[in-house]
């Protein structure tokens with residue numbers, strides 16, 4: 148909790164003002180029964196109207212002060228709690244942005260979303276309540292007991308006994324509630340997860356007629372959430388009756404012994420009324436307190452979930468002594484006995500890979516599905532670190548370069564083209580924020596997507612995404628390539644990103660890319676694409692089986708010949724062999 152509340156530091160002054168205003172309200176509330184006792188004892192019982200008017204007038208004045216303090220307090224409480232929530236969300240988002248994939252593997256996406264939204268809202272509400280009423284309730288209890296002791300200490304003893312017992316009980320409830328509400332938030336993660344998967348895969352669900360299955364899955368997750376919430380609330384539900392039982396018992400005792408006191412001269416009627424009034428206010432405050440306890444228990448669980456993310460150690464960072472200015476200009480890549488396995492797994496997906504890609508050359512990577520092509524790719528922009536071996540860029544160990552500098556010079560097009568909501572122009576400029584319209588149009592032309600964009604209703608200003616135009620798979624691929632090209636990268640990485648393109652468009656695209664003079668890595672299943680490359684890497688089961696030019700592999704590699712035959716037919720392959 149402490150870590151989270153450190154986010155309140157910038158709002159120290161506003162918090163102090165809010166607390167001061169809350170105290171003003173509290174003092175007025177505590178003075179009310181005292182003033183009432185004065186009206187009864189000095190005014191009503193003695194028939195002195197002036198005393199009634201005097202004390203009544205003071206009461207009205209104080210009420211106005213309390214009203215003004217309450218309204219102003221709300222303004223400050225809202226400002227502080229909303230800003231506090233905003234800062235935590237910002238902090239969480241920033242932290243998640245710097246997560247490595249190993250960090251990500253510890254937190255399911257749906258859970259991160261719940262933490263950023265619902266969990267932050269829980270503690271935000273608790274801060275608002277704290278500044279508005281949370282401290283008021285316990286202070287009202289303590290103040291009420293003190294004031295009752297001042298009015299008549301013998302009668303007030305009944306409150307002195309009951310209140311601490313209840314206080315301890317409520318602390319126990321909060322501890323227990325914390326654990327129960329943590330489980331509630333986890334079940335909420337589950338519901339969010341089903342929702343996320345369902346909405347993301349709605350086409351597949353409809354095509355496979357899996358609606359009923361999905362409804363059942365959602366129902367199951369939702370029921371678990373309901374059961375866990377009921378379980379947590381049950382604890383809270385027993386709190387209130389226990390609280391009322393003890394406090395009403397105390398009030399009865401005050402009335403009983405108060406009546407005896409009035410008849411034998413040990414107490415005055417006004418005193419009894421005042422103490423009963425304090426007891427009623429304390430009961431009200433304790434009832435509010437039980438709600439607050441519930442909110443606090445929930446906030447405690449949420450705060451833990453948020454600090455888990457904030458305190459997560461990022462494992463893929465710059466070396467301490469990394470040369471932040473060091474940069475590379477050529478883009479030559481060398482893999483030196485590289486082995487790699489994904490975090491938290493035992494099986495290596497790449498083993499002892501060594502090859503060189505000269506700066507400005509094109510390297511095609513081929514291999515069966517699951518061979519490790521994408522995994523190899525992801526090591527170059529350091530999305531993961533290698534387990535063994537070294538990757539060098541222009542002769543320098545990749546880890547000696549700052550991540551920022553490294554990634555800034557890489558244009559990466561993942562296997563699945565991902566566009567963001569926004570215009571076509573924004574999607575391309577996502578690769579380089581300050582890209583001019585001319586640059587954007589040029590890269591779109593090179594990526595062979597300009598003509599398509601030109602036919603869109605608002606051309607480069609057309610909005611893409613859920614509420615905008617949807618593009619075909621191949622169009623999305625080309626837009627993603629344009630986004631990578633706009634960076635003018637030294638290393639361009641296309642992970643099967645031309646799979647949806649016809650041969651003619653692909654050839655034009657690859658020819659246009661040549662002028663960028665970057666080192667290009669291209670994962671492909673098509674021999675027609677690979678044969679244009681300076682070097683082809685054949686990957687099988689995480690190992691580099693063969694490497695060389697198309698001509699060399701066609702002459703020496705049985706596997707490559709088979710792939711070639713499967714795509715061009717035996718006749719052509721034999722003809723080529725004979726020709727050689």
Ligand SMILES: Nc1ncnc2c1ncn2[C@@H]1O[C@H](COP(=O)(O)OP(=O)(O)OP(=O)(O)O)[C@@H](O)[C@H]1O
Nearest residue numbers: 489492496514515516517518519520521522523562
């Ligand atoms: N995030 C991950 N965590 C653990 N294992 C993974 C992860 N991603 C991939 N793998 C495993 O690594 C191996 C290589 O996968 P990779 O995606 O690199 O293959 P690929 O050659 O690119 O396949 P494809 O052509 O189908 O895309 C596979 O066995 C896969 O199960």
